[in-house]
Amino acid sequence: MNLVKLDMRKIRLGVLVLGSILFMASTPGACDVSSDRPFDVGGPTHLADVPSLMWSRDGEDILFTSGGLLGVYVVDSAGRNLRAFPETAPMFGNWDHPGTFAPELSPDGSHVAYSVWAPKNNIVIEKATFDGTDVRRLTPLVPYTDSEGKSRDPYNHFSTYPVWSPDGKQIAFIGTHYPPGDVTRLLYVMDADGSNSRALALSIPSIVSQEMRPVLWSPDGNRLALVGYDPDSKGHFYPILFTVKPDGSRLVRVTPPDLHVQRRNNSLEWSPDGTWLAFSGFETVAEGETRSGAYAVRADGSGLTRLTPPDYGASALAWSPDGAWLAFTNGAQVNVVRPDGAELRQVASGHGGPLVWTPDGEEILIGGLAYAVRPDGSGLRAWASGGLPDVARTAWSPDGSRLAVLTYNRGLKLFTIERDGTNKRLLMRGTSLRIVAEHSDWRDVSDDIVACAELYEDNPGLVEDCQTLLRIRDTLAGETLLNWSAEVPIRDWQGVSVEGDPPRVRRLVLSSGSHTDSPWLTGVIPPEMGNLSELEWLYLSSNALTGSIPAELGNLNKLKGLRLRRNYLTGSIPPELGNLVNLKSLDLRDNILSGDVPPELGNLENLERLELHGNNLSGCVPAVLADRSVPHPGIDYCE
Numbered sequence: 001m002n003l004v005k006l007d008m009r010k011i012r013l014g015v016l017v018l019g020s021i022l023f024m025a026s027t028p029g030a031c032d033v034s035s036d037r038p039f040d041v042g043g044p045t046h047l048a049d050v051p052s053l054m055w056s057r058d059g060e061d062i063l064f065t066s067g068g069l070l071g072v073y074v075v076d077s078a079g080r081n082l083r084a085f086p087e088t089a090p091m092f093g094n095w096d097h098p099g100t101f102a103p104e105l106s107p108d109g110s111h112v113a114y115s116v117w118a119p120k121n122n123i124v125i126e127k128a129t130f131d132g133t134d135v136r137r138l139t140p141l142v143p144y145t146d147s148e149g150k151s152r153d154p155y156n157h158f159s160t161y162p163v164w165s166p167d168g169k170q171i172a173f174i175g176t177h178y179p180p181g182d183v184t185r186l187l188y189v190m191d192a193d194g195s196n197s198r199a200l201a202l203s204i205p206s207i208v209s210q211e212m213r214p215v216l217w218s219p220d221g222n223r224l225a226l227v228g229y230d231p232d233s234k235g236h237f238y239p240i241l242f243t244v245k246p247d248g249s250r251l252v253r254v255t256p257p258d259l260h261v262q263r264r265n266n267s268l269e270w271s272p273d274g275t276w277l278a279f280s281g282f283e284t285v286a287e288g289e290t291r292s293g294a295y296a297v298r299a300d301g302s303g304l305t306r307l308t309p310p311d312y313g314a315s316a317l318a319w320s321p322d323g324a325w326l327a328f329t330n331g332a333q334v335n336v337v338r339p340d341g342a343e344l345r346q347v348a349s350g351h352g353g354p355l356v357w358t359p360d361g362e363e364i365l366i367g368g369l370a371y372a373v374r375p376d377g378s379g380l381r382a383w384a385s386g387g388l389p390d391v392a393r394t395a396w397s398p399d400g401s402r403l404a405v406l407t408y409n410r411g412l413k414l415f416t417i418e419r420d421g422t423n424k425r426l427l428m429r430g431t432s433l434r435i436v437a438e439h440s441d442w443r444d445v446s447d448d449i450v451a452c453a454e455l456y457e458d459n460p461g462l463v464e465d466c467q468t469l470l471r472i473r474d475t476l477a478g479e480t481l482l483n484w485s486a487e488v489p490i491r492d493w494q495g496v497s498v499e500g501d502p503p504r505v506r507r508l509v510l511s512s513g514s515h516t517d518s519p520w521l522t523g524v525i526p527p528e529m530g531n532l533s534e535l536e537w538l539y540l541s542s543n544a545l546t547g548s549i550p551a552e553l554g555n556l557n558k559l560k561g562l563r564l565r566r567n568y569l570t571g572s573i574p575p576e577l578g579n580l581v582n583l584k585s586l587d588l589r590d591n592i593l594s595g596d597v598p599p600e601l602g603n604l605e606n607l608e609r610l611e612l613h614g615n616n617l618s619g620c621v622p623a624v625l626a627d628r629s630v631p632h633p634g635i636d637y638c639e
Helices: 043-049 089-094 446-455 460-477 527-531 551-555 575-579 599-603
Strands: 030-032 053-055 061-065 072-076 082-085 100-105 111-118 122-129 156-164 170-178 184-191 198-200 215-217 224-231 237-244 259-261 268-270 276-286 289-298 315-319 326-330 333-337 345-349 364-366 371-373 391-396 402-407 412-418 425-430 434-437 496-499 504-509 537-539 561-563 585-587 594-596 609-611 616-618
Touching (some): 053 391, 053 402, 061 100, 061 412, 072 100, 072 425, 082 434, 156 215, 184 224, 237 276, 268 315, 460 504, 460 527, 527 551, 551 575, 575 599
Parallel strands (some): 122 156, 504 537, 585 609, 594 616
Antiparallel strands (some): 061 072, 100 111, 156 170, 224 237, 268 276, 276 289, 333 345, 364 371, 402 412, 412 425, 425 434, 496 504
């Protein structure tokens, strides 16, 4: 395998404001990111959070975005090799805000256009070949010149969301300018080499949002659909749909003043032949009262038609390959309708979620890809066994034989599934801090364990802590990922706090939901954890840990807090926990523990709080703990 060196990037993910990014050096099975230096980016960077998924022309590689500003990656279809895209991505580490996002594949599959942070808080559009080479900048760095013509530092100038024309000769994008005292977001079109850039629809400020795509080329290339803002009489800004010719002529407002576009993914879709433009919208029918539904309009803006009955919502719009049907969901109901509103029918119930047509148009994949149904409602059958929860993006391979599926269930995952729903194969998994190719050697930590001695040679105790944590990393994480690696300073490891003089691992806090980047652990608690001799706080609550509580935790005589609640732990409470004489808090509630409460817990003279309820325990709680424990139904205090 070839080494992939990724400069340090740091990230803190938010709903609308993204944090700093840090790429770490890594092997081709793993890319690590962690967080400490926040910055406010806002605006167009919402697009960085929109997932993307696309195949190479030969079907051998899959390009995807990881969400947030972690970047763009390519993994081979065997799930063995993972690399950052483009080839120059690791060089961006010395820029103010590194990050590559919003990729778009050219119609012939040879090039990818994308947005990338540039120096002095600019975002530019570049393009590269699918293998990540031949990188070319298409939009310039824009300096700010004041009213006297004096040059200033470059101001925020963002070129985002590149979209290729169907013939591959032009690229549309949203240009956002933040000169002092003014903000404009406009639709631009340029030639594919970056020349001849011009703004269209100058009176329409474009929407830039992580919730939807702001601009779409019609399949025939004759028009662009644009979602923009237009204030109503009260100054409220709502998403309005426009179409415009690529030369800027024939700008048409599609939606009337009382009809607005829904801001969500798959809410705006051209029919395959470019005749119709479908969208999810909502009408204002009275003060404070709206009515949602699906709508279709012809490419020139004429023939606006409501496709659904009044107050019948529509999400997950999906055209059939021949454009004869539009599929959509209304809650958990799957429906199809003709583009003129005829033949509306429900084809399945209780199987909502993203809708995916098979390449031949004979079936619709529904219910998280667990089922397939014909557009006439017949032939409902199981498809991919068990389906896939939280599907974010899907893409058929060029030959239509495999479906790539990007999900956000307990972290980022990329699967492929055969056309018949068999051979569901996991290629990649990741979190906001780490991405790995599933079939690489990313679980081999032997070199990292050796590296601990070199990294912390002046602190033998920290060397031992480092090696212990690496040995238990995957046993504890299970099917999740932890960014524990010699490539990442131990102070930046997820859930690990290094404190004191000399520095040692004092806290291990991996309680799911305790902070943005907490993983969902699915493994077991390794006995080796008892070797963390200076550990004072161990919090592993609200995960999916199984197995028993190892007796070796009783060796942690510095421990002050032990919280293992809300897992699936079984077996009995080890009496060795009575050795933790410095323990102040013991929380084992809401597991599947059984057996008697060990009398040795009465030795915990410093204990201030004990929680054991929500288990299958018997016996009695030591009387000495009566005033320090939460009541346990069915368990008395010992005489």
